[in-house]
Amino acid sequence: MSDISSFMRGLERRNPGETEFHQAVREVVETVMPFIAEHSKYKEAQILERMTEPDRIVIFRVTWVDDKGQIRANRAWRVQFNNSIGPYKGGLRFHPTVTLSVLKFLGFEQVLKNSLTGLPMGGAKGGSNFNPRGKSNGEVMRFCQSLMIELHRYIGEVTDIPAGDIGVGDREISYLFGQYKRLTNRFVGTLTGKGLAFGGSLIRKEATGYGCVYFCEHMLNHVGDSIADKKVSVSGSGNVAIYTVEKAIQLGARVITMSDSSGYIHDPQGIDLEKLEFIKDLKEVRRGRISEYAERYPSASFFEGERPWRVPVDVALPCATQNEIDESDALTLLGNGVLAVCEGANMPTNLEGAHAFGAAKILYGPAKAANAGGVAVSGLEQSQNSLRLSWSREEVDGRLKTIMSGIHERCVSYGDRGDGSVNYVTGANIGGFVKVADAMLAYGPV
Numbered sequence: 314m315s316d317i318s319s320f321m322r323g324l325e326r327r328n329p330g331e332t333e334f335h336q337a338v339r340e341v342v343e344t345v346m347p348f349i350a351e352h353s354k355y356k357e358a359q360i361l362e363r364m365t366e367p368d369r370i371v372i373f374r375v376t377w378v379d380d381k382g383q384i385r386a387n388r389a390w391r392v393q394f395n396n397s398i399g400p401y402k403g404g405l406r407f408h409p410t411v412t413l414s415v416l417k418f419l420g421f422e423q424v425l426k427n428s429l430t431g432l433p434m435g436g437a438k439g440g441s442n443f444n445p446r447g448k449s450n451g452e453v454m455r456f457c458q459s460l461m462i463e464l465h466r467y468i469g470e471v472t473d474i475p476a477g478d479i480g481v482g483d484r485e486i487s488y489l490f491g492q493y494k495r496l497t498n499r500f501v502g503t504l505t506g507k508g509l510a511f512g513g514s515l516i517r518k519e520a521t522g523y524g525c526v527y528f529c530e531h532m533l534n535h536v537g538d539s540i541a542d543k544k545v546s547v548s549g550s551g552n553v554a555i556y557t558v559e560k561a562i563q564l565g566a567r568v569i570t571m572s573d574s575s576g577y578i579h580d581p582q583g584i585d586l587e588k589l590e591f592i593k594d595l596k597e598v599r600r601g602r603i604s605e606y607a608e609r610y611p612s613a614s615f616f617e618g619e620r621p622w623r624v625p626v627d628v629a630l631p632c633a634t635q636n637e638i639d640e641s642d643a644l645t646l647l648g649n650g651v652l653a654v655c656e657g658a659n660m661p662t663n664l665e666g667a668h669a670f671g672a673a674k675i676l677y678g679p680a681k682a683a684n685a686g687g688v689a690v691s692g693l694e695q696s697q698n699s700l701r702l703s704w705s706r707e708e709v710d711g712r713l714k715t716i717m718s719g720i721h722e723r724c725v726s727y728g729d730r731g732d733g734s735v736n737y738v739t740g741a742n743i744g745g746f747v748k749v750a751d752a753m754l755a756y757g758p759v
Contacts, residue, residue, distance in 0.1 A: 317346050324365060331414035333635065336664055337421050338365050340679075344739040345746050358758070360750045367394045367420065370413070373463045375441060377456045380449055389460055391439035391467055391475075394420035397752040399433035400471055402688060404478030406440035407485065416440060418635075419478075419659055423688070425745030426681040429720045432692040437473055439464070445480050446600075457488035465493050470501040470698070476691045477506040479634070482552065483518075487511075502698025505691035509703075514694035516709040517687075522556025522657060523710070524686015524717050525630060525678075529655035530564060531721040532676040535735065538652070541565030546626040548572045549633035550596050550603050553657045553684070557632050558589055570621035572633060573603040577621040580606075580613035625649035632657035640665035647673050656680040667738065674734050682720050682741040689716045720744075 320342055325335055342361070349355045371391040379385050390413060393401045403423040406416070416438045424436030441460065445453050468475060477486050486506045493503055500512075507513035516523070530540050545566045547558050550573045558568045567583040571592065580588070591609060595601045607615035622629065622642040629651055631637055635658065638646075643666035646654065653676035656662065660680055662670070670677040690713055697703055704712075720741075727747075728740020 316350065317342050320346065320361070323362075327366075328414075328417070331417060333412075333414045333660075334417040334421065336636075337418035337660060340660075340664060340667065340738070341421075341425065341742045341746070344736075344742045348743050348746070354754060355750050358754055360753055363753065364395060364424070364746075364749065365421065367392050367417065368396065369393050370417075371464075371467050372413075375443065375456060375460045375463070377452070377459045379452050387441050387443040387456070389439070389441035389443075389464070390416050391464060391473070392416045392420040392437060393467070393473055394436045394438070395424045395749060396435035396473075397749050397756070398428060399435050401437035401473035402427055402434040402476070402691065403437040403439070404476045405481045405485075405489075406438070406478040407443045407445050407480030408440070409442055409444045411440045411442045415635075422659060422681050424749060425742065426685045427688055427692075428745040428748045429682055429723060429741060430685050430689045430692060430716050431719055432689065432716075434688065434692055437475075438478075439475060440478065440481070443480075445485065450484065453484060454488045457485055458492040461489050461492040461496065465496050468493075468503055470503045470695070474502065474691070474695060475504050476688070479551070482506075483508060502695050505694040507694070512694070512698050514690055514697055514709055515704070515706040516713060517690045517694055518552060519556040519559070520690035520713060521553045521684050521687030522558070522632070523560045524689065524713060525553070525557050525632070525655055525657040525683050526560040526564060527686065527714055527717040528678050528683040528721060529628065529630065529653055529676075531718060532653055532655065532678055532735075532737070535721070535725065536676070539565075540628060543567070543627040543652075544569055544625070545628045545630060546570040546621050546624055547630045547632055547657075548577070548621055548637055548661070549631075549658065550592055551633075552597075553687075554632035555589065555593055555596065557630050557657050558584060558592075559586070561630070562586055562589065566628070569626065570624055571603060571606070572621055575602050575604060576615055576617040576619055578603055578606045578613045578615050579621065579624055580610060582612040622646055623649075627652050629654045630657055631661035633661065634658055635660045636663045638662040638666045640669055642666060643669040647675070652676060654678070655683045657684050659684065671736065671738060674730075676735075677737055679738045679741050681745060682724055682737060685720055686713055686717060689713060
């Protein structure tokens with residue numbers, strides 16, 4: 314424990330005020346440090362110290378003009394964290410809460426997540442404090458085009474391949490890729506999440522949500538169970554949440570909650586595929602609030618300003634944002650008999666909550682394993698772009714299932730407690746660490 318405390322003191326001193334980054338690193342260090350103590354080669358080469366320092370960070374201003382002709386300015390970043398096992402890969406996030414700390418946490422997680430997929434991808438993250446909500450298509454386009462004027466200098470199909478994230482969907486990726494193509498006069502797979510008409514992959518939109526459910530099903534299957542007939546709580550109503558719900562329904566679960574920043578809905582009868590179509594239209598087309606679901610369906614209730622974790626369920630799938638489950642929420646879920654928690658969002662459980670799940674030895678799938686489906690299919694999109702072909706929906710989904718199964722196997726291999734249970738946090742952290750660390754050792758001190 315003294316090694317962990319000493320390491321964290323040094324990291325916090327070098328990165329003052331970056332609480333999200335500190336949290337992400339501590340969660341990894343707590344499980345990886347004992348492993349490093351048993352394998353001195355990693356300690357002697359200072360691998361963890363080097364792995365928690367980004368290769369480079371690019372910070373720049375994005376100047377654009379709104380619909381009123383007024384000049385606006387935002388800040389943007391690209392954190393290229395580690396490319397030891399492949400080109401940098403990670404999303405772009407547009408949201409007012411985006412800070413360097415948030416992007417460093419996401420980039421660090423991305424390194425280990427990408428490693429777990431088995432694909433040759435390094436880790437990066439980027440974004441801006443620009444808020445696309447309430448902006449016209451023209452304003453979003455001008456912002457994206459301005460951002461790409463600077464960003465295009467640092468990315469490329471064998472260098473760094475950004476994708477979407479919160480606030481960056483089909484529309485934004487289209488504007489970004491169009492501007493990249495215009496600036497470079499090259500049609501290559503430098504961004505993923507593209508439209509199907511210009512190099513995108515089938516299943517990419519669904520991949521993070523589908524992958525989360527596939528991973529959850531693997532955890533349950535490992536103990537002789539299944540998600541079928543389970544009561545499931547999902548948070549969020551964005552892209553990840555919608556397709557998590559869709560796949561859970563397809564596998565026979567009864568999903569009874571979804572949420573957004575205004576609160577959550579509880580539908581004891583279950584959200585079926587027809588109701589989910591209403592939510593897709595509400596959130597993806599009309600950009601409305603989840604409360605409208607309760608107005609449409611009398612079986613549902615809306616709870617303003619609350620999170621869904623007090624609803625008794627068998628399985629919880631947090632798919633909204635970081636730190637949406639604290640220790641109190643975790644203890645409430647445990648008290649209500651939750652069997653499995655599988656993270657569709659990035660770091661949705663804070664450290665205290667994660668410790669509570671670990672102590673209870675429930676099935677707890679951390680984000681770097683459970684939500685790796687999105688970047689996995691991004692990697693498959695890169696492959697299709699390089700080969701100049703498109704795989705069928707069934708082929709991409711089959712490859713996604715294989716990748717999620719492989720991630721689960723790696724977690725079991727490194728996380729077996731020896732008593733028949735699996736610590737998936739330990740398994741994911743060490744499983745992701747080893748591949749990157751061995752590559753760094755092979756390169757020498759670079």
